[in-house]
Amino acid sequence: MSARYDTIVVGGGHNGLVAAAYLARAKRKVLVLERRPVLGGAAVTEEVFPGFKFSVFSYVVSLLRPEIIRELDLPRHGLQILPLESTVTPLDNGDYLASWADPDETRRELCRHSPHDADAAVLFGRLMHHMAMAVKPILGMVPPDPASLAPSDLRGLLRLGNHFRSLGAERFHALHKLMTMSSADYLDEWFEFDALKATKSASGIIGTFLGPRSPGSAYVLLHHYVGEIDGAFRAWGFQKGGTGAISDSIAGAARGFGAEIRTGAGVERVRVHNGRATGVVLTGGEEIEAPLVVSGLDPRRTFTQLLDPSQLPHELVDGVRRYKFRGSSGKVNLALDGLPDFTCLPGRGPHLRGAISISPSLEYLERAYDDAKYGEFSRHPYMDIVIPSMIDPGMAPPGKHVMSIFVQYAPYHLNGGWSDEKRDAFGDAVIRTLSRYAPNIESLILHRQVLTPADIERITGLSEGNIFQGELALQQLFFLRPVPEWANYRTPIRGYWQCGAGTHPGGGIMGGSGRLAALEILKDGRP
Amino acid sequence: MLKTSPFHSRTAPLVRAQTWRRWAGYQMASAYDPHPDREYAAIRNAAALIDVSPLYKYLVTGPDAARLLDRMVTRDVAKLKVGQVYYTPWCDAAGKVIDDGTISRLDEQRYRLTSADSSLRWLRMNAVGMRVDIEDVSERIGALSLQGPLARAVLQRVSPADFVALKYFRLVHTTVRDLPVTISRTGYTGDLGYEIWVEAERAVELWDALIAGGTPFGIVPAGVWALDVARIEAGLVMLDVDYFSAHHALIEEQKSSPFEINLAWTVSADKGPFNGRRALAAERKRGPAWAFVGIEVRWESLEKLFAEHRLPPQLPSIAWRTSAPVYHAGAQVGYASSGCWSPLLKKPLALAHLRAPHFEPGMDVQIEVTVEHRRKRADALVRKLPFFDPERKKA
């Protein structure tokens, strides 16, 4: 063996790190190369303004696979999830809708708006439990290729078929509805209170370029519940020290197993010789050899940037071309002099420890989507707001606060393109909308960081700023993610693998892609 | 914040040991005294006053009110007379129980349904295509349960109604000290008893009137712990303890049919269409796979198990609600879902689900007990429910 490494992982995002950790755990000599000075990709914590730390992009966590936490012993490396207990939706009539940590309190609150919905919520929760149970095995399996006759694919298909049959007709039909309906239609079957439907459906549109009334948006709803059934931690949580600390804990585990991690080392391209990967070339020209290269980057970069597309089959390149990124969300990070005062719940209350959802009605969300559909950012966007310093005081200087605002829709393909002026106008629209519900917000702002999808792409490298490395739409899931035939983490280049969220099971800080890719690599044996 | 009952301002100061519990989203007293014995004793010997306001209550009115309830529950609501009350479960299409409660016919076209769990959505789903109005009056109406051999005497003191004429599972609209109330001869103790329904804003007046009128008869406010012992002696099932709602069960095995929870008597064989009719008719024909029975633990056996550790039998002061396996001839044939030491019968009792054919009264079984951190099996006897059924209940 001439090379010092037998595996190079391109990209130190959480999936790359997870893959590296699993490979190192199996005694592979792994080198992780990260372009940026910080690890984590979209899961980073940065002190953007002196004293104010932000989970710059991804900001909450619920989906990190429990088996990863367990197998990599992440708590030992600093994983500590603090509860994010409630969601409050301010309404346009000055009232609010809240969901609290306690089911009885939530029920009472729901009853205030619709006793019917309070009943329905219990049954809906039960159904989601079943649905999460139904998809869980799918999230943990390597997608079989339905058009293949290879024994492993046939076995996978059979397993899948048996799984669906074992669900029974009722649950299978419910799953079918969830996979194919719009979140608005799906929730219409359960609930009558509009703001409740809006707030629930909001979780179905995150990271996709779909409105709540577009079929396909219901599936993402389920993501909310998948974290719950595993009982690893609460549905939504906030990592102590910001999401970057999650990446650090995975990196810590990887290093503990002997992996080497280099930051400030951007990969220019993957070296291919005779249809086989032989190493990488860094932007500075440095060449590093390894018989195995694993890309944690998104499919567009993995296939058409790190490689010369002419080395790849035409169908694959065409599939990657058609693969939809369409970043649709932005982020506004605020350093605050104090706490916002919401008209609907004045003063400092428990609601500030949870999420604030700006989703007063389904029509509000749908109109926000309409703006984006025609190439504008939403004048009145959907926002998911958290104040991490309320849960983790270390994020801001004493008495000061940091606020994280996830904003949708902000289309990557903005009419006329993104510019500094457009970014400011976008930031202004966010603050203006928020001021309707928390009038003092403007006076509290010490610093403001506005991130458009173009910024997200520029900083993190995520194509078109899509936070999931590609939309979670039905035609881009499972054996179609990222493209048919190549959904099993392999590529046509021998020794070159994919492990990013652009592969099954996809986005959210889930780590599933990195883990499954690593396990497939190990199953394949040494190159 | 949890909800508080309309009687909270009166009951709260009485909870001496801060023994609170949740009941349907309400903060309710487990017991008022640090020890519940006196409260239980009042149920069987004098009169106990129990706040049962957390029950869900619905007013169902309109020309199709009876049709709605009849299509929903297993008993024949068409036969329910004005002033009569039914206890009944209701099922899903597969004949599995969703909940149980009472239906009171208040008037020609006016019914009140009580339930352990919230039922608004289910009522509405059943009311599709019917001319009926469903109103959730859970928070508008307070309810007190007055139970015990002297309950009638107490009411006669404070109300002009004819309580001798008021038969078991009948109701009367009357007054208590000029306060308009509805009084039904119902309860959850298996004893002589009444439930008094009052507008929530005047609830406190009712409490005061009953305490004042009841004091000469030894009236005692009682909490859920005392009630729990009484209902086990009476062999009455409890939702979420002895069975799970078909709507909330996570797996099929957690569901029960009325036949499987000792409610066969509530399933009408000749009424018109209702939810679960086909499935229940088939089950009746087939015979149920499970039965809900009483289990009486043999004292000698229990004594022996404890004696091995040089201890007398340790008896719980409150009812238990953890599942305990039941065996026959070495194999598990079921499980007990709740149980207690009966201060009245002086026996350890349990309510159990047993698989056919092990549920015949008189059958010998064994129940798991924990003795000094060790799991043991005590000999027990299958008993027909209820364990305790005094004549005064219906007389």
Add this chain to the structure above:
Amino acid sequence: MSQPFDVVVIGAGTNGLVAAAALGQAGLRVLVLERENAVGGLGRSVEFAPGFRAAPFSIDPGWLPPAVARSLGLATLERRSLDAPVSVAMGKGAFLTLWGDPARAAQTIHGISGADAARWPDFTARLARLAGFLEVLYGMPAPDVDLPPGEWLPMLGLLRRLRGLGRADSIELLRILPMSVWELLDDTFESDSVKAAVAPTGVMNHRQGPRSGATGFVLLHYLVGANAGVMRGRPPWRDGPDTFLRAVEAAARRSRVSIRTGAEVVRIEVRDDAVHGVVLASGEEIAARRVLSTADPRRTLLGWVDPVWLDPEFLHAVRMIRFRGCTAFVVYGIDGLPELPGLASPEALSGVVSLSPSLDSLERAADAAKYGNVPERPHVELTVPTLLAPGLAPEGKHVLVARVQYAPYRLRDGAVWDDGLRERLAAAVTRAIAEVIPCFSTRVLHQVAWSPRDLEERFALTEGAPTHGEMALDQILFMRPVPGWGRHAMPIDGLYLGGAGTHPGPGILGGSGWLAARRLLGDRGRR
């Protein structure tokens, strides 16, 4: 006294007549009850002005499954393929005609985009192949996950057929079904006009715009039975829209089926969980142990059956069926053949001439309907049926049918379709036509507008939806009419549904009625 019938079939539309004929052939005594005074249902022509007739829903005459054609002796009925099935406005009075012959269409497209012209033949051929797969699926009972083993055999045939499509096509089928027609077209073509010509088929009678998920499926659905290259509609009957209906009626009568028109059913009698007969509006009772209704599922199950016989969950599912009628018609009697100066040939008017020049214009029309508004500029498609069937109008005169989307049945804030709104819509349509037909208004002799409300009354369509239930992935196959009840037998013994609200759905002549009849006969055999 009523005669003893084995089966009462409700509705003498195509499904009803086909079902009745099939049942009659099997020796059952069948009575068909029709509310109207004429048979034909949705397909029939109506006189809208003295001497002027139109069959608005027969502009696309639909696909006749070969099995139905064979067994009812309809295989000899002749169709007439159109040279110019679809043309689309390109602005400034110009039109693009997509000839039925793909090579000829490609030549025309070449004038606006060479790349699109090159892709057209492959694109249309592939869609035809994929629609061919649906054709197989639509000829058999809907497969379900809890299929008894005895019914697996046809499933294997289906799987073989899927594999027979080949790797690329079968993957493409799975990919296209959940996609939006907009994505599908955007991935393939660059010309707005080509996209705008194809897209309306994907939103046919659908209250969603082309950007909405699963409109790719809707496109395929309405291409079943169309000639490859024809992107709108199946070929018309050679001798006019009524030819087919007369033939089906004759087939039914040959099987000794009794047909009563002007007989409106108001109730289905149920005793002991089994059908006992029907009651007419006149009060007349007709006894029968089996009823096969081709009315839509909501009308049948919620309107005619005492709800106490149905499980509340089932009732809920029926109530949740989405209908969402959004189609209106404006029908004109004109003094001669209208001239569209930009149109390549006047015979293009025997096909469909679409006035929406781009995907965006379609989408914006759908946006309005989404919020319950009638769009300022609706999507309008013109056809002159008198070109092929001159008998529909007096000598020398013509009928112009304008099919209009999106005219939502459910209007915002509880508004209703009254005369004023109907006239406003008609005026908007007339204005749009006048932009392409000079002096149009001077040539109009008669004009009638049918709002979705009018269609509901005239054709007994719940919410004015000719689909009997929106075509969406959660409302097809085993999910149609409601999940788990896709095989035509309803939970009441002897009650069958055989209208377009059941598998395989709208646009398929007798498809549902035929399968329902077969199911009824199969059940009878089992007893």
